[in-house]
Amino acid sequence: MFAFTTQQMAGHRQSVVTTAAALVPLPFGATCPQHTTFYGPGCEIFAQGEAAGQLYQVEFGAVRVYRLLSDGRRQISAFYMPGEVFGFEGDTVHHFFAEAIVGTSIRSFRASQLNDASHILLPMTLRGLTRAQEHLLVLGRQTAAERVAAFLLDLAHRQGGLEQIDLPMSRMDIGDYLGLTIETVSRVFSRLKAKGIIALPSLRTAEILKWKTLEAMSD
Amino acid sequence: MFAFTTQQMAGHRQSVVTTAAALVPLPFGATCPQHTTFYGPGCEIFAQGEAAGQLYQVEFGAVRVYRLLSDGRRQISAFYMPGEVFGFEGDTVHHFFAEAIVGTSIRSFRASQLNDASHILLPMTLRGLTRAQEHLLVLGRQTAAERVAAFLLDLAHRQGGLEQIDLPMSRMDIGDYLGLTIETVSRVFSRLKAKGIIALPSLRTAEILKWKTLEAMSD
DNA sequence: CGGGGGCTTGACGCACCTCAAGACAAGTGG
DNA sequence: CCACTTGTCTTGAGGTGCGTCAAGCCCCCG
Known part of the structure; x- marks a missing residue:
C-alpha cells in the first residue's frame, strides 16, 4: 500500500521528506502551508530545547512524546496515533522529545499560519490537558x-x-x-x-x- | 485587611458571596462581567459532573483541583495560588472537583463572555498542559x-x-x-x-x- | 485544662523493582 | 537451509521503598 522499501522502514533513525504540497485541507477543517515527512523507527521529530511552533499530525504510524531525568529515567507523557495532533507548546522552545515509534508519516505546519489558529487549537489543547490530568490519577494512585x-x-x-x-x-x-x-x-x-x-x-x-x-x- | 470574621474563615464548608461588580478589568488585561465569592475552608467550588464554562481566579487563599477513584483514592492534579486561574474544561461538564483549602476569595466569570476569549485562554491552557505533563514525570519516575x-x-x-x-x-x-x-x-x-x-x-x-x-x- | 484533629514516628508487610537466566523471533552469513 | 547473532520479551528469585497499621505527640481551640 505505501511505497516504502524495507530499508526505509527499518529506518536507521533517518527521515525521508516525501512531499511538500501547499494548502491541502487539514482533517480538522483548516488550510495552511504544510508538508508530509516520513520518519523511520526511533527517528527524532523534535527534541527538548529546539525551537517550537510547528504542529504535527500523524498520518500513519505512532509517536511517543517524553521527558528525561538527568540519570536517564524517562516518562512518556503521551502516545499519538493516526489522526492525532501534537507539538503544542506554551514556550518558544520544546520542553519534550518526540520520536516515531515505528515507520511514521507526519504532516507538519506552522501553528501561526493556521487560519483562525487559536479557535481550532484551544479545544485540542483542552482535550490534551484533560487527558494529561486523567493520566496523573493513573500514575499517582x-x-x-x-x-x-x-x-x-x-x-x-x-x-x-x-x-x-x-x-x-x-x-x-x-x-x-x-x-x-x-x-x-x-x-x-x-x-x-x-x-x-x-x-x-x-x-x-x-x-x-x-x-x-x-x-x-x-x- | 480583609473583613472576614473568624467564623467565616472557619467556614463549615459554606461560601459567602461578597460582591458582584460588573466589568472590572481582569489582571490579565480583559474585561467582562464577573463577581467575587468567598469560600470557607473545604468548601466546594465545583464538582465533577456539574456544568462547566466558568473560569476562576484566586484572589487570596488556595484551591485544590482533584479526581477521585470509586474507592476514594484521590489525586490532586493541581493547587492554585493567588493570581492563578483555573476551571478550563474541554467539555461542557466538569471532570474534576475544586475546593478551597483555606478561606479563599475567588473571582469568577463566564469564559464565553471574555472578549477575545481564545486568544487569552490558549496561552494559559498551554501553560497548564506543560505543568501537568511535567508533573507526570514526577509521579511516574x-x-x-x-x-x-x-x-x-x-x-x-x-x-x-x-x-x-x-x-x-x-x-x-x-x-x-x-x-x-x-x-x-x-x-x-x-x-x-x-x-x-x-x-x-x-x-x-x-x-x-x-x-x-x-x-x-x-x- | 482537657479534648480532638492533624502530624510524627516506629514496626512490619507487600507491591513493585532489581538482577539474572532463559525463551522467542527476526535477521545474517556461511 | 541451518547455525549464529541480536534484541526483545518472559519468568523467577530476592531485595527495597513505600504503604499499612498502630501508638503517641503537638497544637489549637473550647
Missing part, C-alpha cells in the same frame, strides 16, 4: 494492574473500539508511559492472559476478551 | 524525596522565590498531589529537616535553607 487495564482500554477506544489492539510500542515504552518497569508490564500481561481477560496473538497485538472485567479493573 | 523536593521548589517559585514557604494545604493534600501517603510525606520532611536542608518553623510553613541541595535532589 493506581496499581500496576489498573494502569495496564486503563492503557489497553484507552488504546482500544482510540483505535475504534475493536477488541483487536495494535501495540506499536515496545514493553519499555509501555512501562515508561505507565511508570512501571518492563518486567512488571510483562507480568501483568501474562496474568491478564492467564485469567482469560485478554489474548496476546503476537507480541505487538492484544485482544480484549472480557471487556467488562477489564473496565472494572481500571477503576 | 521520581522517588518520594525527589517529589517533595520538586514540590517545595515549585511552591517557592510561585510564591516569589522567597525561602519562606507558606503551606496552606495539609499533609494529606500534599500526599494526594505527590502520589504518596501522609506518613511518607511527613518522613521526608523530617529527613530534610534533620539534614539541615529545610526548616519547619510551623506546621504550615517551610523554609529552604540549602537551595542548591534541594534543586540537585529534584532531578
Whole structure:
C-alpha cells in the first residue's frame, strides 16, 4: 500500500521528506502551508530545547512524546496515533522529545499560519490537558494492574473500539508511559492472559476478551 | 485587611458571596462581567459532573483541583495560588472537583463572555498542559524525596522565590498531589529537616535553607 | 485544662523493582 | 537451509521503598 522499501522502514533513525504540497485541507477543517515527512523507527521529530511552533499530525504510524531525568529515567507523557495532533507548546522552545515509534508519516505546519489558529487549537489543547490530568490519577494512585487495564482500554477506544489492539510500542515504552518497569508490564500481561481477560496473538497485538472485567479493573 | 470574621474563615464548608461588580478589568488585561465569592475552608467550588464554562481566579487563599477513584483514592492534579486561574474544561461538564483549602476569595466569570476569549485562554491552557505533563514525570519516575523536593521548589517559585514557604494545604493534600501517603510525606520532611536542608518553623510553613541541595535532589 | 484533629514516628508487610537466566523471533552469513 | 547473532520479551528469585497499621505527640481551640 505505501511505497516504502524495507530499508526505509527499518529506518536507521533517518527521515525521508516525501512531499511538500501547499494548502491541502487539514482533517480538522483548516488550510495552511504544510508538508508530509516520513520518519523511520526511533527517528527524532523534535527534541527538548529546539525551537517550537510547528504542529504535527500523524498520518500513519505512532509517536511517543517524553521527558528525561538527568540519570536517564524517562516518562512518556503521551502516545499519538493516526489522526492525532501534537507539538503544542506554551514556550518558544520544546520542553519534550518526540520520536516515531515505528515507520511514521507526519504532516507538519506552522501553528501561526493556521487560519483562525487559536479557535481550532484551544479545544485540542483542552482535550490534551484533560487527558494529561486523567493520566496523573493513573500514575499517582493506581496499581500496576489498573494502569495496564486503563492503557489497553484507552488504546482500544482510540483505535475504534475493536477488541483487536495494535501495540506499536515496545514493553519499555509501555512501562515508561505507565511508570512501571518492563518486567512488571510483562507480568501483568501474562496474568491478564492467564485469567482469560485478554489474548496476546503476537507480541505487538492484544485482544480484549472480557471487556467488562477489564473496565472494572481500571477503576 | 480583609473583613472576614473568624467564623467565616472557619467556614463549615459554606461560601459567602461578597460582591458582584460588573466589568472590572481582569489582571490579565480583559474585561467582562464577573463577581467575587468567598469560600470557607473545604468548601466546594465545583464538582465533577456539574456544568462547566466558568473560569476562576484566586484572589487570596488556595484551591485544590482533584479526581477521585470509586474507592476514594484521590489525586490532586493541581493547587492554585493567588493570581492563578483555573476551571478550563474541554467539555461542557466538569471532570474534576475544586475546593478551597483555606478561606479563599475567588473571582469568577463566564469564559464565553471574555472578549477575545481564545486568544487569552490558549496561552494559559498551554501553560497548564506543560505543568501537568511535567508533573507526570514526577509521579511516574521520581522517588518520594525527589517529589517533595520538586514540590517545595515549585511552591517557592510561585510564591516569589522567597525561602519562606507558606503551606496552606495539609499533609494529606500534599500526599494526594505527590502520589504518596501522609506518613511518607511527613518522613521526608523530617529527613530534610534533620539534614539541615529545610526548616519547619510551623506546621504550615517551610523554609529552604540549602537551595542548591534541594534543586540537585529534584532531578 | 482537657479534648480532638492533624502530624510524627516506629514496626512490619507487600507491591513493585532489581538482577539474572532463559525463551522467542527476526535477521545474517556461511 | 541451518547455525549464529541480536534484541526483545518472559519468568523467577530476592531485595527495597513505600504503604499499612498502630501508638503517641503537638497544637489549637473550647
